[in-house]
Amino acid sequence: MTDGKLAVIGLGSIGSMALWQASRLSDSVVGFEAATPAHGRSAVGGDTRLFRMIYRGNPDYYPILQRSQRLWAELEAETGQDILTRCGGLSIGTANGPYINAVLETTKATGAEHQLLSHAELAERYPQHNLRPDDVAVYDPNAGALRTDRAVTAAVAAAEANGATVHRNTPVDSITETNDGVVVTAGGRSWTFENVIVASGGWSRRLMPDYLKAATETKRIFLSWFVANDASQFTPEKFPIFIRIYEDRSMYGAPAVDGVTVKATLDGRGKPTPDPDAVPRELTTAEIEETTDTVSEFFPGLIPNIVRSDAFPDLFTEDGQPLLGPFSEGSRIYCATGFSGAGFKNATGFGHIAAHEALGKQTFDGLGFVRPERFKTS
The missing domain is CATH 3.30.9.10 (D-Amino Acid Oxidase, subunit A, domain 2)
Structure with missing residues (x-):
């Protein structure tokens, strides 16, 4: 027996959206937040982030941006919150x-x-x-x-309305993969989940394997x-x-x-x-x-x-691209972090991908540039 199909560790920019998306797919989803959603010390802070479809760089982001645009509108419709102020860019x-x-x-x-x-x-x-x-x-x-505080709190509230459980003020001490699932330990208590998403932003390195610690830095x-x-x-x-x-x-x-x-x-x-x-x-x-x-x-x-x-702290990777995928092939621990200061506009899209892949509902092509395995040397 496990305590749920999926745990999301960290309910900030990406974790809150992954929890919301997962709650649409399963009635057995749990979120862990070290403080409270949208707390003032996380990378969510600062009132607003930019949403844009025009940018310089990898065009492979564009399908994620298109998905994110649709999902921001869905989050607004589902929660009644005004999240994206459309003013052009x-x-x-x-x-x-x-x-x-x-x-x-x-x-x-x-x-x-x-x-x-x-x-x-x-x-x-x-x-x-x-x-x-x-x-x-x-x-x-x-x-x-994008109104960051409003977005994160709205996504968490929507997830709870869908049946998700949220543990606030519960910093996670460790995660351990076993034959039965993934054991999450926090404050002297342990839970076992079928799968786990690590979305702890600047705090994610504490829960990462060594090869990803070496490829990331909190800034x-x-x-x-x-x-x-x-x-x-x-x-x-x-x-x-x-x-x-x-x-x-x-x-x-x-x-x-x-x-x-x-x-x-x-x-x-x-x-x-x-x-x-x-x-x-x-x-x-x-x-x-x-x-x-x-x-x-x-x-x-x-x-x-x-x-x-x-x-605010945020996690940066060596190449400036996110970490989105399992820690290793066949791992039950999924990484959704390292967005290098540029993740919020795509938070709904990244959350959608993470939730569907971690729950085994769908896999997505064209994402080699964000897979953690790119940093493996052997």
């Missing part, structure tokens, strides 16, 4: 520069709906951006801002917010999400979904943090200076003083 960079060319190359491969905005069109439509003379943008009409991600001189110019109706990259300058952000603060954050500044429970929350002097200098250049309508900031 901008990828801004130098005309014919490496960033814009890479975005257009990926968009050509995926066939994603988009519009290339000239410098003049970009300046007219979105005057909030202080542009360089050769700046252009690729506009994504399907992009928007600190920080976020920052600003107040506008005229908040009406930075509402979702007027100010799409954005990513802006050229040379050594890079920033991304979201409109004032709270009506007051605009998220504007440096991109790609994650730094290793050995202990996910001890991530420095305060920004360093250098981080403050680079952030405010970039905001001063990019957005004359924002007051260049950080009014709110925070930092």
Whole structure:
């Protein structure tokens, strides 16, 4: 006898969605959360994440994005929550520069709906951006801002409504695969499940085999917010999400979904943090200076003083691609972590894949780039 068909360890960005999807497939699903869903120290923190269909990189993500887009709408319909604020999105960079060319190359491969905005069109439509003379943008009409706290709590509530059991404030100490299943130990108590999904984000390394520990690293991600001189110019109706990259300058952000603060954050500044429970929350002097200098250049309508900031741990892989699949061939432990600071937009899609595969309901092709086995050396 086991205590359930599936346990999901970690109910953050991906784990909450995997639990929700699994609860649609089985009435014997259990979730373990070390604190509470959407707690303030997890990678879920920070109000919003960007959703976009336009990006640069591996076009194999596009089918997952399409699935995620549908599932975000399903989660909203099932829970009555407004999770994805659809406001469009901008990828801004130098005309014919490496960033814009890479975005257009990926968009050509995926066939994603988009519009290339000239410098003049970009300046007219979105005057909030202080542009360089050769700046252009690729506009994504399907992009928007995901409300992270609302998404995670909604997914967990939906799973519980479907019959899932959730153990809150229950950090898992160990997982052990046996002939009878997978033994999960937490706080002196043990459970046995047919299968387990590890989705603990920055805390996942504690439960991983050595070969995956060697290929991953927990890093600190920080976020920052600003107040506008005229908040009406930075509402979702007027100010799409954005990513802006050229040379050594890079920033991304979201409109004032709270009506007051605009998220504007440096991109790609994650730094290793050995202990996910001890991530420095305060920004360093250098981080403050680079952030405010970039905001001063990019957005004359924002007051260049950080009014709110925070930092969170997330798990990064050596190649920046996620870990989605069993620990090893035939293993009952499934890995859904290592999203390297870029997983939330696809959280519903990744959760769907993890739940179906871990329960043996369906397997998915074209996912070699995310399988953990790619890091095995022998």
